[in-house]
Amino acid sequence: xxxxxxxxxxxxxxNGLSQAxxxxxxxxxxxxxxxxxxxxxxxxxxxxxxxxxxxxPMTMVIANETDEVHELLDKVQGLLFDGDFxxxxxxxxxxxxxxxxxxDDYKRYYYYQGQLKLLADQKPDxxxxxxxxxxxxxxxxxxxxxxxxxxxxxxxxxxxxNAPDRARLYVQQAVESLTGIELTVAVDLQLELTIYxxxxxxxxxxxxxxxxxxxxxxxxxxxxxQKSLYxxxxxxxxxxxxxxxxxxxxxxxxxxxxxTLATVRQHTGILEQVKNQLHS
Numbered sequence: 001x002x003x004x005x006x007x008x009x010x011x012x013x014x015n016g017l018s019q020a021x022x023x024x025x026x027x028x029x030x031x032x033x034x035x036x037x038x039x040x041x042x043x044x045x046x047x048x049x050x051x052x053x054x055x056x057p058m059t060m061v062i063a064n065e066t067d068e069v070h071e072l073l074d075k076v077q078g079l080l081f082d083g084d085f086x087x088x089x090x091x092x093x094x095x096x097x098x099x100x101x102x103x104d105d106y107k108r109y110y111y112y113q114g115q116l117k118l119l120a121d122q123k124p125d126x127x128x129x130x131x132x133x134x135x136x137x138x139x140x141x142x143x144x145x146x147x148x149x150x151x152x153x154x155x156x157x158x159x160x161x162n163a164p165d166r167a168r169l170y171v172q173q174a175v176e177s178l179t180g181i182e183l184t185v186a187v188d189l190q191l192e193l194t195i196y197x198x199x200x201x202x203x204x205x206x207x208x209x210x211x212x213x214x215x216x217x218x219x220x221x222x223x224x225x226q227k228s229l230y231x232x233x234x235x236x237x238x239x240x241x242x243x244x245x246x247x248x249x250x251x252x253x254x255x256x257x258x259x260t261l262a263t264v265r266q267h268t269g270i271l272e273q274v275k276n277q278l279h280s
Contacts, residue, residue: 069105127153213243234270
C-alpha cells in the first residue's frame with residue numbers, strides 16, 4: 001500500500017491541525033511525520049483512524065498502484081514500439097512483480113521482458129524463459145493475442161540460437177493460432193502490425209520469401225489503410241529483402257521507400273540496413 005504523504009499533509013493543514021493534534025490518541029507525532037515525509041504507516045488501522053479524524057476516505061490518500069503498474073506497462077510497450085529497448089529495460093525494472101494483479105498484467109510483463117532480453121540483450125535463452133513463463137502459466141486460450149506474440153517470440157529466439165527447424169515449428173504454431181483471431185477487431189493496430197511484421201521477418205530469415213512478402217504486404221496494406229507510419233519503414237525493408245529473389249526492380253523500389261520513411265522517422269538502424277541492402 002502506497003501512501004500519498006504530501007496529500008495527507010495538505011488535508012491536515014486544510015483542517016488546521018498540527019501533526020501533534022492529528023496524532024493525539026491515535027499514534028505518535030513521529031508517525032505522522034513518517035507518513036507525510038516517506039509515505040509509510042505502521043498499520044492500516046492507524047491510517048483509518050487518521051482519515052476518520054480528517055473526515056476523508058482512505059482512498060483519497062492511497063495511490064492506486066494498479067493504475068501505476070498499467071502506466072509503466074504501457075510505457076514499456078511504447079518504448080518497444082519505438083525501438084528504444086535500453087530505456088524499456090530501465091522502465092520495466094521499476095515494476096515489482098508483487099504489484100501485478102491480473103493474468104493480463106503478468107502476460108504483458110513477461111512478454112515485454114522476453115522481448116527486451118531478445119532485442120536489447122541478444123540473450124535468446126533468457127528470452128525463452130520469460131516467453132515460456134507467460135505462455136505456460138497465464139495463457140489459457142490458443143487465440144490469446146499475447147499467446148501468439150509469445151509464440152512468435154519463441155520462434156525468433158530459436159532463430160537467434162541457429163535452430164531454424166524449431167523456429168519454423170513455432171512460427172507455424174503462431175500462424176495456426178491467428179486463424180481464430182479477428183485481428184482488426186480484437187487487437188490494437190500496433191500489436192497487429194507487430195504480429196504481421198514479425199511473421200514476415202521470421203519467414204525471411206527462414207528463406208521462405210513468398211510467405212515473408214505476403215505478411216509484409218498484409219501489414220503495409222493495414223498500416224496505409226489506417227494512415228499509420230508505425231513500422232512502415234521496417235516493413236518495406238523486409239518486403240524489399242523478400243522480393244530480391246524474384247523481382248529485383250520492385251525490391252529496389254521498396255528499399256527506396258523504406259529509406260525515405262526511415263529518414264522521416266529518424267530510424268538510423270533501419271537506414272543502415274537499407275544502405276547495406278542497396279549496396280549488396
